[in-house]
Amino acid sequence: MKLQLAIDLEDIDGAIKLIDKTKDYVDVFEYGTPLVINFGLEGLQKIRKAFPDITLLADLKIMDVAPYEVAQAYKYGADITTILAQAEDQSIKDAIKGAREAKKEILVDMIAVRDIEKRTKEVDQMGADYVCTHTGYDTQDLGETPFETFHKMKSNTTKTKTAVAGGIKIDTADQIIEENPDLLIVGGGIATVDDPAAAAKTIKDKMIAAGKVNE
Numbered sequence: 001m002k003l004q005l006a007i008d009l010e011d012i013d014g015a016i017k018l019i020d021k022t023k024d025y026v027d028v029f030e031y032g033t034p035l036v037i038n039f040g041l042e043g044l045q046k047i048r049k050a051f052p053d054i055t056l057l058a059d060l061k062i063m064d065v066a067p068y069e070v071a072q073a074y075k076y077g078a079d080i081t082t083i084l085a086q087a088e089d090q091s092i093k094d095a096i097k098g099a100r101e102a103k104k105e106i107l108v109d110m111i112a113v114r115d116i117e118k119r120t121k122e123v124d125q126m127g128a129d130y131v132c133t134h135t136g137y138d139t140q141d142l143g144e145t146p147f148e149t150f151h152k153m154k155s156n157t158t159k160t161k162t163a164v165a166g167g168i169k170i171d172t173a174d175q176i177i178e179e180n181p182d183l184l185i186v187g188g189g190i191a192t193v194d195d196p197a198a199a200a201k202t203i204k205d206k207m208i209a210a211g212k213v214n215e
């Protein structure tokens with residue numbers, strides 16, 4: 001299991017400071033969709049220049065024009081980018097092809113998917129690197145969590161690595177670590193607390209204590 005820190009609410013300098021503080025505990029840094037909206041891929045490139053060796057995911061949430069958009073994400077420094085599971089099968093297949101050609105990775109985000117079992121089985125067969133249960137901010141506000149859907153998704157994958165995101169905090173991390181996702185994604189639970197390094201360390205220590213950290 002790897003720990004991904006979603007950086008959503010910062011500007012680029014703030015993102016760089018946050019990466020500096022937490023890089024001993026975080027495996028993957030997410031250039032979040034709000035950063036994509038505010039600073040584009042040039043912001044991603046600045047972060048890549050500041051940290052040549054970190055693993056960077058650009059959360060583009062691609063819906064169409066997948067060959068071009070994945071290629072741009074990788075060109076500007078991403079190791080992984082994201083496409084929505086709600087996109088056309090052809091778009092997801094194109095995104096996977098783009099990832100293979102660039103020798104990079106693609107994560108398929110299941111946000112807003114209603115039939116989790118059916119779509120997970122379909123995406124699993126397409127050959128993406130990751131499939132991710134995701135409770136978005138707007139439905140977190142309604143009290144929703146990704147825990148139940150993660151369980152359904154994981155039990156329908158045969159070869160795709162699994163990821164989970166959406167409001168995970170220190171006090172709910174144990175519950176999801178138990179389910180053994182390949183990628184545990186935490187945003188506000190690390191980024192918006194008083195001591196982000198301590199929060200990242202606490203969650204990483206829980207993963208280690210559960211014997212579920214791998215490279």
Ligand SMILES: O=C(CO)[C@H](O)[C@H](O)COP(=O)(O)O
Nearest residue numbers: 006165166167168186187188
């Ligand atoms: O992709 C996102 C929002 O669309 C977030 O990055 C993801 O939900 C993780 O952040 P948080 O832990 O704060 O929910």
